[in-house]
Amino acid sequence: MSKTIIAFIGGGNMARALIGGLLRSGHPATAIHVADPSQDARETLNRETGVPCFSDNVQAIETADVIVLAVKPGQLPPVCRAVGPALAGRNPLLVSIVAGTRCADIHRWLGTTLPLVRVMPNTPALIGAGASALWADENVNADQRRIAGEILGTAGTTVWLDKESELDVVTAISGSGPAYFFLFIEALSEAGEQLGLPADTAARLARQTALGAARMSLESGEDPATLRQRVTSPGGTTERGIAALETGHLRELVIQAAAAAHRRAEELADAAGDS
Ligand SMILES: NC(=O)c1ccc[n+]([C@@H]2O[C@H](COP(=O)([O-])OP(=O)(O)OC[C@H]3O[C@@H](n4cnc5c(N)ncnc54)[C@H](OP(=O)(O)O)[C@@H]3O)[C@@H](O)[C@H]2O)c1
DSSP states (O other): OTTOOEEEEOOSHHHHHHHHHHHHTTOOGGGEEEEOSOHHHHHHHHHHHOOOEESOHHHHHTTOSEEEEOSOGGGHHHHHHHHHHHHTTOOOEEEEOOTTOOHHHHHHHHTSOOOEEEEEOOGGGGGTOEEEEEEEOTTOOHHHHHHHHHHHHTTEEEEEOSOTTHHHHHIIIIISHHHHHHHHHHHHHHHHHHTTOOHHHHHHHHHHHHHHHHHHHHHSOSOHHHHHHHTOOTTSHHHHHHHHHHHTTHHHHHHHHHHHHHHHHHHHHHHHHTO
16 A cells, blocks of 8 residues: 555544554655644644645645545535535545544535545544444445555554444444543542542552453453453452442443433434534
8 A cells, every 4th residue: 555645634633643553554654645724733744754744635635545534523514615626537535534424424515426434433543552443335445445444454453334324333332432431440540549549559550450451351362251250259359349330230321321422423423414
């Protein structure tokens, strides 16, 4: 993919994470274009990465094989309307990482139909530990699918979805998921503090425990229930703690939280389509 020209519209946090990953994977800086309205952002990005930066979106995408839409959801309709005419008669792959913005709406705003991959990444992509779900529309060929997978793969794990609607579920699971785990870390830290540990000691232990548990569940090949049972000796401390979590209906709460986030993802996608 080293000759593939990848143009980012929007040079913010997520674009920078993907650009960093692409450069680390050996993609040449000259084959990455970025368009961003902020002169400061363009100068910083160019100085730090060597990628050519543009103030004009149309200029940035002129020779692109892949165009990554990386602006905020509210910024997308005017961006698409403005670049659409420049894309007529061309066939680059569009990769949209914009949350809650449906394929049909993007095509309507562009005024033209192009191969489109929609992606739901999450914030750990900023440190190369993201989880991204991708969905391709029927215009995307196998080569373009591979390229989209490689771009997102530089920022963490990728999974492919069969249906566009599953992206709203992903939003509720791995999109919002980091916040659920942050809340759990906050709560465990607070518990340690209330039980007498210094605040920074409790916070350090809670964070490292979350990391250790996540790594074990990924690297051991065991399912999380087995790993949990293995640290839960009959009559021991963990058994007592887990029983309190189950009595408090932690599982049901998590399912309710994800269902609420899913409903909101659908509402936001409906509202974005009204633009
Ligand atoms: N961050 C995440 O964890 C995450 C997770 C999942 C999905 N996403 C999606 O990823 C997208 C980008 O998120 P982000 O966190 O990277 O946002 P961000 O940091 O705000 O980046 C957006 C960038 O686009 C620029 N921009 C604004 N108007 C533009 C225009 N007309 N043409 C070109 N660039 C323009 C913004 O410049 P100004 O700042 O000057 O306006 C900003 O630099 C969002 O749609 C979000 O839904 C993000």
